[in-house]
Amino acid sequence: MAFMIRALAVVVAMMAVVLQVSYATEYKVGDSAGWTTIGNVNYKEWAATKTFRVGDVIKFTYNAQFHNVLRVTHAMYRSCNVSVPLESFSTGNDSITIKTKGHHFFVCGVPGHCQSGQKVDINVRNAPIAATPSALPSPTTITAAKTPAPSPNMAAPHKIALLGLITIATLAFFASG
Numbered sequence: 001m002a003f004m005i006r007a008l009a010v011v012v013a014m015m016a017v018v019l020q021v022s023y024a025t026e027y028k029v030g031d032s033a034g035w036t037t038i039g040n041v042n043y044k045e046w047a048a049t050k051t052f053r054v055g056d057v058i059k060f061t062y063n064a065q066f067h068n069v070l071r072v073t074h075a076m077y078r079s080c081n082v083s084v085p086l087e088s089f090s091t092g093n094d095s096i097t098i099k100t101k102g103h104h105f106f107v108c109g110v111p112g113h114c115q116s117g118q119k120v121d122i123n124v125r126n127a128p129i130a131a132t133p134s135a136l137p138s139p140t141t142i143t144a145a146k147t148p149a150p151s152p153n154m155a156a157p158h159k160i161a162l163l164g165l166i167t168i169a170t171l172a173f174f175a176s177g
Contacts, residue, residue, distance in 0.1 A: 064092030080114035
């Protein structure tokens with residue numbers, strides 16, 4: 001009996017971890033336009049249409065010959081000061097996992113790019129989604145004009161269903177023995 005309770009506790013703990021991870025969303029900055037100065041992408045409007053949460057991944061896709069990504073302070077963001085960034089990224093395909101609530105400021109460090117609007121404020125207002133049915137992500141997506149929304153990630157519901165089946169099979173195994 002004690003073994004069954006321990007096994008059940010392990011299964012429940014594993015489910016909680018997987019459910020927490022499954023709800024993370026990946027946002028491509030600028031949607032299909034990416035991180036660029038071409039096309040007049042309004043990153044302020046883009047960010048305003050998103051609900052960022054701790055654990056989400058912010059993906060910057062750009063031509064590394066012409067752009068980069070710098071994480072900066074609020075004052076540096078406002079003035080486009082790129083002299084001493086907090087972090088710098090330059091691969092052209094940078095994924096940054098949001099680990100804290102609050103504002104996360106990013107700019108392009110190429111001269112003139114920040115001043116022309118290539119900067120974004122990722123404002124994380126909410127805690128991570130709890131693993132409860134009432135907290136499931138809404139299928140509705142609001143998008144800024146001229147920027148199509150990414151298609152919804154349907155992996156989370158499938159992971160939940162698979163996890164449920166694994167849990168039932170595990171419980172049946174331990175209950176029968």
